[in-house]
Amino acid sequence: MDSALFPKGVKRCPTWQFLLWIGAVGIVLLWGVYAMLLCWLKGLNQTNMNDYYGFALWIWADLAVIALGGGAFFTGFLRYLVGKDELKNIINFAVLIGFICYSSALLILAIDIGQPLRGWFIFWHANVHSMLTEVAFCLTCYFGVLTIEYLPLILENRQIDKVPFFHNLSHNMHEIMAVFAATGAFLSFFHQGSLGGVAGVLFGRPFAFREGIFIWPWTFFLFTWSAAAFGPCFTIFLLKITEKITGKKLVRDSTVWLLAKISGWMILTYIIAKTIDTIYWLTVTAPSAGYGVGFFYDNWFYNIGWLVAEIVVGGFIPALILITKKGRQNPTALFVAVLLGVIGVSINRWVMVLQVMAVPVMPFDTWALYYPSWQEVATTILPVAYGIILVSLSYRYLPVFPNEVELNAAPEPEPLPEADEDVPAEAAAAQA
Amino acid sequence: MFPFGFEWIWDMSHLVFMGGLWYALTIIGLGMTYCVIKAVVDTLQGKGAHHH
Amino acid sequence: MEMNAKQHKYGMVIDLDKCTGCGACMVACMSENNVPFKKDESNKRDSITWMRVYKISNGKPYPDADVCYLPRPCMHCEGHDGHSPCVSVCPATATDYSRETGVVSQIYTRCFGCRYCMAACPYHARYFNWWDPVWPDGMEKTLSPNVSPRMRGVVEKCSFCFHRYQLAREKAIYEGRDEVAEDEYQTACAQACPAGAIVFGDLNNPDHQVTRIVEPDPHHHFTGHSKKAFRLLEQLGTNPKVYYTTERQWVRKILGQYNFGSQAAAHGA
DSSP: OOOOSSSSOOOOOOHHHHHHHHHHHHHHHHHHHHHHHHHHHHHHGGGOOSOOOOOOOHHHHHHHHHHHHHHHHHHHIIIIIIIOGGHHHHHHHHHHHHHHHHHHHHHHHHHHSGGGGGHHHHTOOOOTOOHHHHHHOOOOHHHHHHHHHHHHHHTTTGGGGGOOOOOOOOHHHHHHHHHHHHHHHHHHHHHHHHHHHHHHHHOOOOOOTOETTEEEEEEHHHHHHHHHHHHHHHHHHHHHHHHHHHHHHOOOHEEEHHHHHHHHHHHHHHHHHHHHHHHHIIIIIIIHOOOOOOOOOOSSOOTTTHHHHHIIIIIHHHHHHHHHHHHHHSHHHHHHHHHHHHHHHHHHHHHHIIIIHHHSSSOOOOOOOOOOOHHHHHHHHHHHHHHHHHHHHHHSSHHHHHHHHHHHHHOOOOOOGGGGTTTTOOOOTTTT | OOOOOOOOOHHHHHHHHHHHHHHHHHHHHHHHHHHHHHHHHHHHHHHHHHHH | OOOOOOOOOOEEEEEEOOOOOOOHHHHHHHHHOOOOOOOOOOOSSSSSSSSEEEEEEEEOOOSOOOOEEEEEEEOOOOBBBBTTTTTTOOOOOOOOEETOOOOEEETTOOOOOOOOHHHHHHTOEEEESSSSSOOOOOOOGSSOOOOOOOOTTTEEOOSSSSSHHHHHHHHHHHOOOOSGGGSOOOOOHHHHOOOOOEEEEEOOOTSSSHHHHHOEEEGGTTTTTHHHHHHHHGGGGGOEEEEEEEOHHHHHHHOOOOOOOOGGOOOOO
8 A cells, every 4th residue: 555655675564564563552652642741731740750859760761762872873973984884784773763762852851841831941041051951952953963864764765755856855965964973973972971961060969979070070971982882782772673573684794793893892991981980989989078888889779789780781791792703793692782781871871860869968868769650651651652653664664774675685695704894895785 | 042142151161062052053054054955956957857 | 239249148057956846947938938838748758848857866765865956948058169069050040159148049930840950959958849839728818929939840949038138138228228237137947946046147247146156267168167067068069058056976976977878877857
């Protein structure tokens, strides 16, 4: 029925099956929309947040999706600025995931603020000294960049592309995409960092506070670094899931291995820096404010396990798997590694938001724990449902994967040898 | 946000922060303007009509 | 309307040995500042109390049991050169540090409810309006016309009864004076305290009682010179303007000894 809209030469499931799938996910989406409307109409009393938890699940979700969406800027940076041409086979997908992540973050922020109609105050009355101001500005601008990067893909839909103006527009945008990608990398560097700065500058909160250089606490650099490191993990993770669901090979192994290798080295360097930061904070920064080693983990829920899970399980293990050839070329090990990476960076964002709130600061205060209300959970799942729908629509109607035709036409797609990993592959044959 | 807003101060923080913002916005704006104008010109010249 | 170029630094000193925990300061504050309340205020983590009295116990059994009540308004932190924890983080400039009075203000119509300031404040002095304010029938007629009520979705906090300063200043200007006298500007909590535990005034004015008690040392981040007065979480660099005094060693130990770990004898009330 809708086959005229499919990219050239690809196979897609029947329309009824597609609609059924969209409908099922749509129900979850509607549940989230209902919760979102409750929050907007009745206020944030619909949540389980309180005066100890002004920042909670939503801010974590924001930080997490932005870190995970970092695959877009870092892949773009590698492809357009470093010149890893091979990555052109996965850049569309990375951009798509980034677009979903950033639009989700903006949506969650719009629900999270107490007076959504005043959201523009952050721009109009901007306090340039606030990390959150920098986040808002760069995040919004970078969302604009992601839209610009995603737009040509929409214009390349088989029917839209027939209109000469749209064809020319997407062609021209491709021509100067490096400029947009560079701007995106510039913006990303700052807002990813500022998100780390959000916690790091809180000198009234010893769990979050870090020293740094100039106006930037160490968390500024750690957040940027970790987003660049773990973002590609999320891209690969979702790619593998998409391949599983569609039953097709969508990106050639050499591309995935290259991205996995870079990601692995980024994670390894990041996690070493993070370990040094943690040791310095625990032994120098926090004790100087009177908080001894172990104090921050002296709770039945927030115990030392969080730190181990973040640094070892979600840091060193995925890093070591991804930097070894055997590790990243083994499909199971690769999947486990990117999954652990996604979990690791999510834990980091979790503790930097929620554990900050949980730790007692006044000497007579007690640990504060929190669990989200169903409205918070539903509005956090809402972007996931929205993301699944957008990936499904894009996969069905847009040429997201330039190698799809080639990879699925051959009876057995031969994985390229490791030696070719860094060598730009031949031009994609499937490009229309 | 703008120099005519009452919060605006001509100090280093504002110049660096807002300078960075307007710099990025200018690049994005000019880039898109170029793409659109060139696409109009290309279309008028008949490009892209028989590319298949 | 520049009255004088002199910088004030309004602050408070609370004698913890005088405080009986009666809560008159809390009531006076709520009434003075149109602070909204709910039918059920038992959950202290979503109820608004600009001035909150904490109960600290020494954790010992009878006959050594002792209790200390600690009133906690907004500390109006100066931080380093006005860089208080909350003011510097507010993205919309909805809270400000006044160099004229030392008061940390909150502009309710400017706040859009991101709650970053609450995350930044270690004293939990900032409160969010999770609900729209609803007063019992007829009570809205008793609201103070000098303080704007707040709407749902914004953050509010103790203002050191700033409207009282404004009224006192207007009166002084009208009468041709360039100074607000000590007794002309007092907070509602200080006036309501039956034990006289709260002393409020200008820390920059050596004649004010608060300054005589605290003896703030400007060369050492305004710590109490006599070491008699101390501040909560002083070591974080928040540079607050609310001081406490007590003769009880165990209270000083709990409030001043920060490396308390799990052996804290204190219990939040």
